Amino acid sequence: MKLFLAPMEGVLDHPMREILSDLGGFDSCVSEFIRVTDQLLPPKVFYRLCPELKQGGKTQNGMPVIVQLLGSDPNILAANAARACDLGALGIDLNFGCPAKTVNRHGGGAALLTNPEVLHTIVANVRAAVPTNIPVTAKMRLGFEDKSLAIENACAIEAAGAANITVHARTKVEGYAPPAHWHWIAKINQQVSIPVIANGEIWNLSDYHRCREISQCQDVMIGRGAIRTPDIGLQIKAANQGLTYNSLQWADICQLVLDFYRSIAHIPPAFAGSRLKQWIGLLSHGYPEARSLFDRIKRLRDIEQIVNEVNYNLAIFKK
Numbered sequence: 001m002k003l004f005l006a007p008m009e010g011v012l013d014h015p016m017r018e019i020l021s022d023l024g025g026f027d028s029c030v031s032e033f034i035r036v037t038d039q040l041l042p043p044k045v046f047y048r049l050c051p052e053l054k055q056g057g058k059t060q061n062g063m064p065v066i067v068q069l070l071g072s073d074p075n076i077l078a079a080n081a082a083r084a085c086d087l088g089a090l091g092i093d094l095n096f097g098c099p100a101k102t103v104n105r106h107g108g109g110a111a112l113l114t115n116p117e118v119l120h121t122i123v124a125n126v127r128a129a130v131p132t133n134i135p136v137t138a139k140m141r142l143g144f145e146d147k148s149l150a151i152e153n154a155c156a157i158e159a160a161g162a163a164n165i166t167v168h169a170r171t172k173v174e175g176y177a178p179p180a181h182w183h184w185i186a187k188i189n190q191q192v193s194i195p196v197i198a199n200g201e202i203w204n205l206s207d208y209h210r211c212r213e214i215s216q217c218q219d220v221m222i223g224r225g226a227i228r229t230p231d232i233g234l235q236i237k238a239a240n241q242g243l244t245y246n247s248l249q250w251a252d253i254c255q256l257v258l259d260f261y262r263s264i265a266h267i268p269p270a271f272a273g274s275r276l277k278q279w280i281g282l283l284s285h286g287y288p289e290a291r292s293l294f295d296r297i298k299r300l301r302d303i304e305q306i307v308n309e310v311n312y313n314l315a316i317f318k319k
């Protein structure tokens with residue numbers, strides 16, 4: 001029963017992966033996508049998006065970070081996958097779900113779901129280009145406009161040698177609109193023999209249990225739920241082991257936000273401020289206290305003032 005932390009461009013970057021990995025609960029995660037167009041990317045691009053490559057492909061406390069590639073050219077993807085492995089990637093994940101218009105216009109991301117043969121060629125080429133001990137995996141949506149090719153796509157990915165498939169249970173057209181169609185993951189799961197990882201709309205323990213039951217998957221991947229409820233992984237792990245777990249309180253979350261700030265304090269203050277506002281805004285879905293903090297900071301421009309507000313919250317809510 002593995003728990004994967006989802007790739008989230010601009011949100012689940014290296015500092016955030018460190019924070020969530022330190023907190024615990026997740027077994028593995030996937031990097032933000034590395035966009036591959038028509039060239040072999042220089043090492044600095046891989047290191048920028050996945051600095052963990054410099055420390056054996058893992059976070060400081062040992063959580064593996066799989067490198068995700070996004071593109072449509074099988075040969076160029078294969079060459080970049082081989083490079084990522086040379087730089088220390090512990091696994092290569094292929095993005096077949098990105099809904100961005102620019103990416104789809106160039107035939108990448110979810111646009112590939114209209115053509116199972118191309119999916120097969122991409123996975124097969126990447127598989128052939130990387131060392132046999134390095135797993136190649138794929139993350140797909142249920143389709144582009146409709147779900148008619150969902151099973152065919154998953155079978156093509158399996159036949160080409162993927163070690164597992166994560167299924168985000170929506171089409172590209174469905175975007176992020178609830179619900180996630182977990183029963184479709186079960187249909188796929190019945191047709192392939194590699195592990196299928198269920199993804200989409202897991203916000204709490206009860207969603208986790210329902211998703212597993214409906215999708216018939218052992219393993220799940222969580223994205224936004226881990227940002228809104230950072231200890232969701234710990235809650236799930238404790239429940240699976242029959243242990244009692246005391247969820248993090250708002251003061252603990254404020255401490256995490258301050259730790260996060262410490263790890264991004266070197267970036268330009270305006271960016272650091274936006275990242276704090278972004279996270280506190282997302283936290284406000286799970287913690288009512290975050291809503292009033294967000295209202296106080298949303299118009300602040302001075303990073304010192306934003307951090308002071310978080311410190312003030314920590315002081316008043318700490319028991």
Ligand SMILES: Cc1cc2nc3c(=O)[nH]c(=O)nc-3n(C[C@H](O)[C@H](O)[C@H](O)COP(=O)(O)O)c2cc1C
Nearest residue numbers: 006007008009032033139168200201202222223224
């Ligand atoms: C802001 C944002 C960035 C994302 N970036 C990526 C990405 O880089 N690669 C990818 O495969 N999926 C990406 N996704 C999709 C997520 O990995 C995940 O499939 C989706 O959010 C559904 O899972 P969730 O309901 O647990 O968040 C992104 C989603 C969001 C909201």
